[in-house]
Amino acid sequence: MENPLHPFELHPLIHLSLLGVDISLNKAVLMMWVVVALVAGLLIAAGTSRRLVPTKLQSLAELL
Known part of the structure; x- marks a missing residue:
């Protein structure tokens, strides 16, 4: 039997x-x-632009 x-x-x-x-x-x-690598890439991409109102990508990164 296997x-x-x-x-x-x-x-x-x-x-x-x-x-x-x-x-x-x-x-x-x-x-x-x-x-x-994928999560780090997402966090780096989301953190490059700083705005007063976060974008959808920044909100996703904050959830992680």
Whole structure:
């Protein structure tokens, strides 16, 4: 019988080791980096224009 947790196992895409510590890049880490980059981009884009009345983008950034 197949392991029901098999789809949730983390398989490294790139094997890396730093001073004996495994810092391999897997799909979960890659997705976290993408989300952090998107949120940071949104916050930077919303924070570039300062107005007395915030725009929709600034209001969205404040909610985050």
